[in-house]
Structures are given as C-alpha cells and as structure tokens.
Amino acid sequence: MAEFTAQVREAFDFHRLVFRIGELSSMTDVSARQLRYWEKKGLITSREREDGQQARVYTFKTFIKVSMMKYFLDAGYTLNGAAKQAQAREERVKYIHKFISTGMKGFAEIDGQMALNLGRFDDEQTLMAILPDEGEVHYKLLPNAEAQRVMAEIKA
DNA sequence: TTTCTGACA
DNA sequence: TGTCAGCA
CATH class of the missing domain: 2.30.30 (SH3 type barrels.)
Known part of the structure; x- marks a missing residue:
C-alpha cells in the first residue's frame, strides 16, 4: 500500500512537470504574446530556467490558472475579470485542501x-x-x- | 527551432 | 493582440 501511494505521488509530481511557452500556448489556446503580456501584468508567473537559458518555464499550477483565465475570457470576462475569477478559484481550492487534509x-x-x-x-x-x-x-x-x-x- | 524584447499597427 | 525584426 505504501508503495502504491509512492507511485501515485511520483506520477503526479506536478512540481517537476513544467512547460515552455510554446507548449503552454498550444495546450491552452492562449498565444505566447498573451502569456508574456499576462506575466508582465503580474497575472501569472514563470520561473527562470535552471540551465541558464533565457526561456520561461511554467508550472502545472500556472497551466491550470491560464486554462481558467482562458475559460472566463471566452465567457466574456475582461482580462482582469478573468484573472480575478481564476484567483478566487485558487482560494477555494486552498480552502478545500485545508478542509480535507485536516478533517x-x-x-x-x-x-x-x-x-x-x-x-x-x-x-x-x-x-x-x-x-x-x-x-x-x-x-x-x-x-x-x-x-x-x-x-x-x-x-x- | 524556439524563445526573447521591443516596436508598430 | 498580432506580427515582424534581429538576437541568442
């Protein structure tokens, strides 16, 4: 049982699952131009690459956020509105995680x-x-x- | 090839 | 936001 749990954790180790801008762009249907712009506005974040290359690296968490923003954008929200909705969702997830893990x-x-x-x-x-x-x-x-x-x- | 920044539309 | 230039 402990072994199985470890395997699941390994398979879902989202922290090590990262994407480059082109990948995230095709995954979410959000242009690279938009991704850079959103980051400039502080709506999303990216990491520096550890290999010294100057290229953004996005985490799975960011992928989720971008997906949510894209969804709300398509639903008619403004960029800032979509970001706010996505942020609210993030807060709910945190709360639910806390609730589940403690209770x-x-x-x-x-x-x-x-x-x-x-x-x-x-x-x-x-x-x-x-x-x-x-x-x-x-x-x-x-x-x-x-x-x-x-x-x-x-x-x- | 891909990504980056900046500039113009 | 799209697109193009000129780099790395």
Missing part, C-alpha cells in the same frame, strides 16, 4: 455503508460521516476502539 482521516465501512472518518470528537468518541449509496449523509459517533477497528478492516 478527513480516511474511509471506512460501517454496516455495509461507506463512511468517512472525520477525526476525534472527544476523548472517547470518533466522528464518522455515513455516506449511503442512496439517501442523505448522516453522522455517527463511534467509541474510539470501534472506530479504529473499522478503519483497520479497510486496510486489510
């Missing part, structure tokens, strides 16, 4: 239903969110030992 401790199965471990509720109990295939999500407090047991079952 979600893993999946489990309770009475045949998928459940989400939301962490310690108090000294004795753990809060679980029950996610039925049908019907509404509801919550349940399990004794810590019980919670540990259902979590362990999933890993096995």
